[in-house]
Amino acid sequence: MKTFPIVAVQSFIEATRDTGYKSTGSAIAEFIDNALEAQAKHVDVQIQETPNGAGDKIIRVTDDGTGMRPAVLRLALQFGGSTRFGSRMATGRYGMGLPNGGLSQARRLEVFTWANSSRVWSSYLDVDEIASSSMCAVPSPRLAQNLARPRTQSGTMVVLSKCDRLDCATPQALELKLLAEFGRIFRRVLHDGRVIKINGIPVRPFDPLFLAQGANVAGAKLYGPPLEYKLRVPAFVTSPASFSVVSVRFSELPIERWHHFSNEKKNDLGIAKNAGVSIVRAGREIDYGWYFMGTKRKENYDDWWRCEVAFSPELDELFGVTHSKQKINPTRLLSSILTPEIERIARELNARVRRKYASIKGEGTGSKTLNRLQARDHLIEPPRSVRESSTLKDKLPGLKLLRKRNDGVQGLRFAVTHNPEEHNFFFSAHVRDGLLSLNINECHPFYSSAYRQLASANTAGGRQEALQYVLLLLISCARAECLVNGPRVHEIMRRFRQIWSDAVAAFLS
Numbered sequence: 001m002k003t004f005p006i007v008a009v010q011s012f013i014e015a016t017r018d019t020g021y022k023s024t025g026s027a028i029a030e031f032i033d034n035a036l037e038a039q040a041k042h043v044d045v046q047i048q049e050t051p052n053g054a055g056d057k058i059i060r061v062t063d064d065g066t067g068m069r070p071a072v073l074r075l076a077l078q079f080g081g082s083t084r085f086g087s088r089m090a091t092g093r094y095g096m097g098l099p100n101g102g103l104s105q106a107r108r109l110e111v112f113t114w115a116n117s118s119r120v121w122s123s124y125l126d127v128d129e130i131a132s133s134s135m136c137a138v139p140s141p142r143l144a145q146n147l148a149r150p151r152t153q154s155g156t157m158v159v160l161s162k163c164d165r166l167d168c169a170t171p172q173a174l175e176l177k178l179l180a181e182f183g184r185i186f187r188r189v190l191h192d193g194r195v196i197k198i199n200g201i202p203v204r205p206f207d208p209l210f211l212a213q214g215a216n217v218a219g220a221k222l223y224g225p226p227l228e229y230k231l232r233v234p235a236f237v238t239s240p241a242s243f244s245v246v247s248v249r250f251s252e253l254p255i256e257r258w259h260h261f262s263n264e265k266k267n268d269l270g271i272a273k274n275a276g277v278s279i280v281r282a283g284r285e286i287d288y289g290w291y292f293m294g295t296k297r298k299e300n301y302d303d304w305w306r307c308e309v310a311f312s313p314e315l316d317e318l319f320g321v322t323h324s325k326q327k328i329n330p331t332r333l334l335s336s337i338l339t340p341e342i343e344r345i346a347r348e349l350n351a352r353v354r355r356k357y358a359s360i361k362g363e364g365t366g367s368k369t370l371n372r373l374q375a376r377d378h379l380i381e382p383p384r385s386v387r388e389s390s391t392l393k394d395k396l397p398g399l400k401l402l403r404k405r406n407d408g409v410q411g412l413r414f415a416v417t418h419n420p421e422e423h424n425f426f427f428s429a430h431v432r433d434g435l436l437s438l439n440i441n442e443c444h445p446f447y448s449s450a451y452r453q454l455a456s457a458n459t460a461g462g463r464q465e466a467l468q469y470v471l472l473l474l475i476s477c478a479r480a481e482c483l484v485n486g487p488r489v490h491e492i493m494r495r496f497r498q499i500w501s502d503a504v505a506a507f508l509s
């Protein structure tokens with residue numbers, strides 16, 4: 001008699017391979033989640049081409065976590081099998097990651113696991129065996145033969161072979177992609193000292209908000225205090241807490257210092273084409289996109305600020321987290337709570353970026369003058385910090401200074417901005433990475449009574465010339481101040497600039 005199992009396994013397997021994962025990286029991230037949840041300190045991803053010459057690839061993900069007992073291993077390979085089904089403690093909760101992540105990329109998934117390095121258990125799933133009906137159940141785990149003794153006391157190795165769905169043609173390309181993707185997805189745990197390696201190369205944390213030290217270049221500033229929303233945990237979620245907090249923070253990237261980077265460098269650093277919100281669940285990024293922005297559309301200016309929305313798994317239903325944990329689909333309720341404030345701040349930040357760009361770029365005369373000064377800067381003495389840093393090999397590549405001096409030290413670059421500042425100086429300046437940034441203080445009368453008119457875009461001939469000389473004087477003055485050494489002299493220079501600023505204010509009043 002024909003039976004009707006709820007799941008028609010052969011077609012189910014083929015169909016489920018298509019669902020869920022937006023990239024090979026997000027599928028492999030499932031194994032890393034599992035390793036981290038099993039207390040692994042090190043996770044090693046190896047991507048290799050098999051020696052058969054056909055370009056077939058094999059991927060091994062090895063961790064030093066707790067390993068599994070044979071019964072757990074069998075459960076682990078089952079679709080829906082989990083030792084933490086429904087849990088809201090951390091990442092895993094659906095029992096789908098291992099089988100679904102694995103078979104979404106490969107036709108064969110094997111797992112080796114050991115709680116004691118002398119006994120390594122293994123089992124597997126194979127799409128071809130399932131298709132030919134020779135595999136109807138997860139094979140009972142066996143003790144692995146002919147396997148080199150593992151180097152860790154306990155751990156797990158997941159092996160993908162017959163990889164027919166990787167999204168990169170070569171191991172090198174996949175390696176680069178994973179280094180970038182995992183740096184962002186796992187930035188928190190990497191920052192806390194866990195190690196993930198791809199073909200031996202440690203993944204470096206990447207903070208899309210450019211705030212964290214020790215990750216990619218830091219340099220952004222937090223914009224305003226974090227917003228916190230205390231939301232009720234839905235009644236059907238088993239959780240000890242009845243409320244859970246969603247926290248939202250924004251950062252502003254330093255346009256003054258980074259706007260002149262080449263497009264290539266802006267891409268490399270993850271500045272360009274990266275406007276958006278990082279969605280972080282239980283410390284792990286699960287999505288990045290244009291969320292909670294209401295009617296605000298994405299513009300290039302929005303590359304210059306970032307947002308992070310962090311929440312705990314108790315709120316999965318509100319965020320619409322699916323079993324592949326790599327996309328959100330916020331409910332209307334959640335959107336109605338978060339969107340008004342996030343959209344408002346997004347528009348505010350966008351306007352600030354526009355203003356900064358206008359102040360940096362809008363004044364054609366200003367930038368021409370800066371170019372002229374930069375072209376001559378190599379002729380005069382550089383500040384000590386530049387002399388020292390130019391001997392360092394690891395200078396930021398985008399800061400290609402204009403010309404080299406005879407002694408090999410390069411000339412400074414200049415950037416002029418106007419922003420409000422709290423002190424009473426009419427300008428302030430600092431040198432960093434070979435760039436002298438000068439800011440005209442919008443709160444000082446020099447700005448409103450003199451500089452604004454000179455620098456406005458529709459300035460006529462005579463005034464343009466005046467702006468050139470004002471910039472020349474201010475930059476050379478700021479340059480002189482940056483050249484002096486020692487805290488005492490610095491203090492004297494500061495005092496001098498203070499008295500000068502006060503006199504300017506008095507004369508203009």
Ligand SMILES: Nc1ncnc2c1ncn2[C@@H]1O[C@H](COP(=O)(O)OP(=O)(O)O)[C@@H](O)[C@H]1O
Binds near residue numbers: 155
């Ligand atoms: N690397 C690993 N180390 C230890 N246990 C693991 C590992 N990978 C998977 N497991 C076990 O297999 C189960 C199923 O994993 P998975 O399919 O990813 O579902 P989930 O993570 O949602 O529970 C986990 O609950 C865990 O008990």
Ligand SMILES: [Mg+2]
Binds near residue numbers: 034
């Ligand atoms: Mg999992």
